[in-house]
Amino acid sequence: MVAETWSKQVQTGSLNFDDQGVDLKRRRGRALEQFEQHGFPGRKHEEWRYTPLSRLAAGPCAPLLERSQEIAFCPDLPVDMLAKVVIVNGEFRADLSDLSRLPSAIRVQSLAQLRHSDPDQLASLLDLYWTQDSHPFYDLSDALLDDGVHIEVVEEGAKIDAPIHILHVLDGQARSGSAHVTGLIQLAAGAQLQLIEEIRSAGEVLGNLRWGIGLDPRSILKRVRAFRPECSSIFHGTRVIQQQDSRFEDLFCSSGAELIRNELHVSHEGTGCHCDLMGAYAGCGKDHLDHHTTIDHKVEDCTSNEIYRGVLSGQARGVFSGMIHVHQDAQRTDAKQSNDTILLSEGAEADTRPRLEIYADDVKCTHGATIGELDEDAIFYLRSRGVSPDEARKILVRAFTSEVFHGLEDRQLSDFIADEIQQSINPDGTNHE
Amino acid sequence: MSGKKENSMLEIHGLCASVEGTEILRGIDLEVKAGEVHAIMGPNGSGKSTLANVLAGREEYLVDAGTVQYNGIDLLELSADERACEGIFLAFQYPVSIPGISNAYFLRSALNAIRRYRDESEIDAVDFLELVRSRMDLVGMDEKLLHRAVNDGFSGGEKKRNEILQMAVLDPNLAILDETDSGLDIDALRIVAEGVNKLRKKERAIIVVTHYQRLLDYIVPDHVHVLSEGKIVRSGDKSLALELEKEGYSWIQADDARAGNNA
Ligand SMILES: Nc1ncnc2c1ncn2[C@@H]1O[C@H](COP(=O)(O)OP(=O)(O)OP(=O)(O)O)[C@@H](O)[C@H]1O
Ligand SMILES: [Mg+2]
Numbered sequence A: 001m002v003a004e005t006w007s008k009q010v011q012t013g014s015l016n017f018d019d020q021g022v023d024l025k026r027r028r029g030r031a032l033e034q035f036e037q038h039g040f041p042g043r044k045h046e047e048w049r050y051t052p053l054s055r056l057a058a059g060p061c062a063p064l065l066e067r068s069q070e071i072a073f074c075p076d077l078p079v080d081m082l083a084k085v086v087i088v089n090g091e092f093r094a095d096l097s098d099l100s101r102l103p104s105a106i107r108v109q110s111l112a113q114l115r116h117s118d119p120d121q122l123a124s125l126l127d128l129y130w131t132q133d134s135h136p137f138y139d140l141s142d143a144l145l146d147d148g149v150h151i152e153v154v155e156e157g158a159k160i161d162a163p164i165h166i167l168h169v170l171d172g173q174a175r176s177g178s179a180h181v182t183g184l185i186q187l188a189a190g191a192q193l194q195l196i197e198e199i200r201s202a203g204e205v206l207g208n209l210r211w212g213i214g215l216d217p218r219s220i221l222k223r224v225r226a227f228r229p230e231c232s233s234i235f236h237g238t239r240v241i242q243q244q245d246s247r248f249e250d251l252f253c254s255s256g257a258e259l260i261r262n263e264l265h266v267s268h269e270g271t272g273c274h275c276d277l278m279g280a281y282a283g284c285g286k287d288h289l290d291h292h293t294t295i296d297h298k299v300e301d302c303t304s305n306e307i308y309r310g311v312l313s314g315q316a317r318g319v320f321s322g323m324i325h326v327h328q329d330a331q332r333t334d335a336k337q338s339n340d341t342i343l344l345s346e347g348a349e350a351d352t353r354p355r356l357e358i359y360a361d362d363v364k365c366t367h368g369a370t371i372g373e374l375d376e377d378a379i380f381y382l383r384s385r386g387v388s389p390d391e392a393r394k395i396l397v398r399a400f401t402s403e404v405f406h407g408l409e410d411r412q413l414s415d416f417i418a419d420e421i422q423q424s425i426n427p428d429g430t431n432h433e
Numbered sequence B: 001m002s003g004k005k006e007n008s009m010l011e012i013h014g015l016c017a018s019v020e021g022t023e024i025l026r027g028i029d030l031e032v033k034a035g036e037v038h039a040i041m042g043p044n045g046s047g048k049s050t051l052a053n054v055l056a057g058r059e060e061y062l063v064d065a066g067t068v069q070y071n072g073i074d075l076l077e078l079s080a081d082e083r084a085c086e087g088i089f090l091a092f093q094y095p096v097s098i099p100g101i102s103n104a105y106f107l108r109s110a111l112n113a114i115r116r117y118r119d120e121s122e123i124d125a126v127d128f129l130e131l132v133r134s135r136m137d138l139v140g141m142d143e144k145l146l147h148r149a150v151n152d153g154f155s156g157g158e159k160k161r162n163e164i165l166q167m168a169v170l171d172p173n174l175a176i177l178d179e180t181d182s183g184l185d186i187d188a189l190r191i192v193a194e195g196v197n198k199l200r201k202k203e204r205a206i207i208v209v210t211h212y213q214r215l216l217d218y219i220v221p222d223h224v225h226v227l228s229e230g231k232i233v234r235s236g237d238k239s240l241a242l243e244l245e246k247e248g249y250s251w252i253q254a255d256d257a258r259a260g261n262n263a
Helices: A004-015 A022-038 A054-058 A111-117 A119-129 A136-143 A376-383 A389-402 A411-423 B003-007 B048-056 B080-085 B103-117 B125-139 B143-147 B156-170 B186-198 B213-218 B238-247 B250-262
Strands: A083-088 A106-110 A147-153 A164-187 A192-215 A220-227 A230-242 A247-255 A257-268 A274-283 A288-297 A303-312 A317-326 A334-343 A349-358 A364-372 B008-019 B022-033 B037-041 B061-070 B088-091 B098-102 B174-178 B205-209 B223-228 B231-236
Touching: A004 A022, A004 A136, A022 A119, A022 A136, A083 A147, A106 A111, A111 A119, A111 A147, A111 A164, A119 A164, A119 A192, A119 A230, A136 A164, A136 A192, A136 A230, A147 A192, A164 A220, A192 A247, A220 A230, A220 A411, A230 A247, A247 A257, A247 A411, A257 A274, A274 A288, A274 A317, A274 A389, A274 A411, A288 A303, A303 A317, A303 A349, A303 A389, A317 A334, A317 A364, A334 A349, A334 A389, A349 A364, A376 A389, A376 B080, A376 B103, A389 A411, A389 B098, A389 B103, B008 B048, B022 B048, B022 B061, B022 B205, B022 B231, B037 B048, B037 B238, B048 B061, B048 B080, B048 B088, B048 B174, B048 B205, B080 B088, B080 B103, B088 B156, B098 B103, B103 B125, B103 B143, B103 B156, B125 B143, B125 B156, B125 B186, B156 B174, B156 B186, B186 B213, B213 B238, B223 B238, B231 B238, B238 B250
Parallel strands: A083 A164, A147 A164, A164 A192, A192 A220, A192 A230, A220 A247, A230 A257, A247 A274, A257 A288, A274 A303, A288 A317, A303 A334, A317 A349, A334 A364, B037 B205, B037 B223, B088 B174, B174 B205
Antiparallel strands: A106 A147, B008 B022, B008 B061, B223 B231
16 A cells, blocks of 8 residues: 555646557556555565665655756766756756757657657557566656656667766755656667766655666667765666677766665676676665666576675665576576675664576576675774874775776776765764764 | 983883783883984894884784883874874885775875875875886886785785885885885895985984894894893894894893893
8 A cells, every 4th residue: 555645646646647649558557556556565575675665655755846947956077978968856958958969870859758759669668678567666657757868879880989978956955756757778789878877966855767778789888877866765777678799887886865776677688798787885874775686697698797885884774686597598698796895883784685596507607795894904004104094994995996996997987986985985984964 | 301302203111012911012112313223123923013013003002001202292192193194104014905996096195194284285196196206216116016906916025115115205204114124035125225225314213123134234223122022132233133143032032031040
C-alpha cells in the first residue's frame, strides 16, 4: 500500500497527461496501477533490504517540483564542453541549454518533444529498456513520464570528442517535491560519445532519474556522473544494451546525499563487448549511499571490470550489491569486480554483497571486498612532513578513491572530482555541522 | 638565557620512553648544536629508532620522564606535524608507501603545510616543479619517480633517496636520518651521502643513525654516540666509530658491566 499523499499526487499527476499513442497510455496505466499497489517497498523486500525508503514514503517530496521558475544556481564544470543540457526540476530547459555547436552527426531533443511528435517510437524505446516489472522508481517514471532528453548519434563512425554536459538542477527551496526525468541515448555503429552528468540540488527533493542506453556495434560511450546533491534523495537508474564489440565506460562519483540509490544494469548482447563500471563515493552525517549493479554476460568473449570504492564517516552507510550473471553461452567471459570501503568512524557502516551466478564453464571471474580503516603509518608519515591530521586523512581518502578515476584522460576533470570527494570527507569521522 | 643555551638547538635530559608498557629509552642525555653532525650507533633493538620517533612525535611512544628543548621550546608539547613545521625532519628507516598519491602531490602538500604554518604563501605547481627538479639532481633521483605513487613499488634504495629528496625540499633545521644508508648500493651510498653533505650548513643540525662506519667516511660526524639498552653508554669523536667497526659492541658492554660492578 502506498501513503495517501503519494497516491493522490501520482494519480492526479498521471491523469494530467493527454497522451496520443496507445502504447504510451498503456505503459502509464500499468505503472500507475503497480505503484498504487506496491508503493515503496519495505525492508522485507530482498532488493530493498538496506535501502531506507520510509522517510521518502512518508511523502514530503510527493508533489512535483514547480516548473518554470528562475533558478538560483547553474554551476559550470571546469571542463571544455561541446554542449550543455540543463534540466530544471524535471523540465528540459532550452533557454538554459546550449546546443549551438552540435555537429549534424548528433541529435539532441527534449523527451517532451519526442513524446508529442512520435509517442509510438518513445513507447517502443521505453519497452526496450524497462519491462515494467514492478519497481517503485521506474513505475513513478512511467506514471509521471513527461520530459527528459533524447540523444542520438545518427552517423556511423562519428567520433564526438568533447563531452556533453548534462546538468540536473533540483530546486526545492520554495517547496519540497520530486522530479522524474527519463533520458534515452542511442549510438550508431562505431560512434563515440562522452557525457558528464551532474546533479545539484537545494531544499528537500527527490530526483528520480533514469537512462536507457543502446550501443550499436563498435560504439563507445564514456559517461561520468559527478553527483553532489547535498541533502536530497536521488534514484538514478541506468539500463544499457550493448551490441557486438561496443564499450561502455561509466564512472560514478558521489558525495554527500541523504539517500542515493544508483542502479545499473548492463546487458552484453553481442560478442566482444566491454564495460568499465567505476564508482567512488563519500558519505558523512546520516548519508545513505546505495549501489546495485548487474552485468548480464549473455554471449561469449565479453569482459567487464567493476571497481567501487567508498569512504564513510559519521553514521553514513554504504551498500554495494554487485551481480555478475554469466549465461550458459557466455564462454570466455572475463569479469572482475571489487568493492572496498574505508570507515572513518565507529558509527559508519558498510554492507557489501558480491553476487556471482555462473552458468558457463570456461570463464574468469574475480571478485573481492574489503572494509578497513586509513593506514595509521601513512597518517604519521604525512604528519611527520608537516601535514595536519585532518589534511592527512583527506589526502589518504583522495589516494584511496583516486585509483578509481585513474583512467580519466581529462586531468582537470579528475582533479575536480578528486577535490569534490575530498571536500565532502569529514576527516575526523564525525558529522558535518 | 645563558650563552650556552643559545647555541644548542636540541637539549635532551633524562629522557625515558616506553611503548606498550615496555620501557625502551632509559634516561637519554644529548645536546646538539646548530651546524653539528651527530652519529648514533648501537646494537639492534637498542632504541635508536625509538629515540628518532620520539623526537618526531610519534604518539605510540610514551614519554615517561625527561625533557626535550628545541630552540628553547618544549618539544614534547608539540604534535608531530607542528614539530615538522618547526623544522624537524625524520628520514624513516622504513619509509611508508601510499598508493594513489603521487610523490609530487605528497611533497607539495607537505611543503605548503609548512609554508602556511610560517605564514608564507603557498607555492604554485610551476615553481614547485622547478624547486623539486633542482633538488632531485642533488640526490641523483630519476624524475620519473616524482610522478609515481609515494614509495609504491620503489626499490629499497629509491625509498631512501626519496627521503633525502624530501629533506632537501622541506629544508629542515634538524634532520634525523634513521639508517638512510641501509639498502643503498655502494654508488648510491656515495651519491646520497654527498647529497647530505651539500645539505650541511651552519644553521642546520643532523643526527645520523647508522650501523656502518662507511657512511661516516662520507658524512664525517662531529660526535659519535653509542646507544645500548636505551642509554647512551659512550660518546666520542669520529674515532669512536672506527673503534666500533673493529671491535664490535661487546667491549663497550663488557666495559659497562665492569663499570656497573665497580659502582
Ligand atoms: N611499536 C612497538 N611495539 C612494540 N615494541 C616496539 C615498538 N617499537 C619498538 N619496539 C621495541 O623497542 C626496542 C627498540 O627498538 P628500536 O626500533 O628503537 O631499535 P633500533 O635501535 O632502531 O634497532 P635497529 O638497529 O634494528 O633498527 C626493540 O626491542 C623493539 O622491538
Ligand atoms: Mg632502527
